[in-house]
Amino acid sequence: MDELTRVRDAAPEWLRHQNSAAETMQEILSKRKRTLTTEMQDMAAYLDVVG
Template identity: 55%
Template sequence: MDVAKAHVLLGSHQDAMDELTGIKASSPEWLKHQSMARRIMREILGNRKRTLTQDMREMASHLGVAG
C-alpha cells in the first residue's frame, strides 16, 4: 500500500493501480476493508485526466469508491 501511495504522489496512476491489482489478486477481502486503499483509489479517480480504464472502474467498485 505504501508503494501504491508513493506512485500516486508521483503521478504514476497506472503503477499505483498495478500495486492495488496485485494486492487484490492475493487478498481481495482484506483489501476491501483497507481505508488506505480507498484513499489511494479516490486520489487516482480525482487526479486522472483521461478516461478511466476498466481495471480502475473495477477496483473502485471493489473498494466501494464512487468514480
C-alpha cells in the same frame, strides 16, 4: 493501480476493508484527466469508491 491489483489478487477480502486502499483509489480517480480504464472502474467499484 498495479499494486492495488496485486494486493487484490493476493488478499481480496483484506483489501476491501483497508481505508488506505480506498483513499489511494480516490486519489487516482481525482487526478485522472482521461476516461478511466476498465481496471480502474473495476477497482473503484470493488473498493466502493465514487469518483
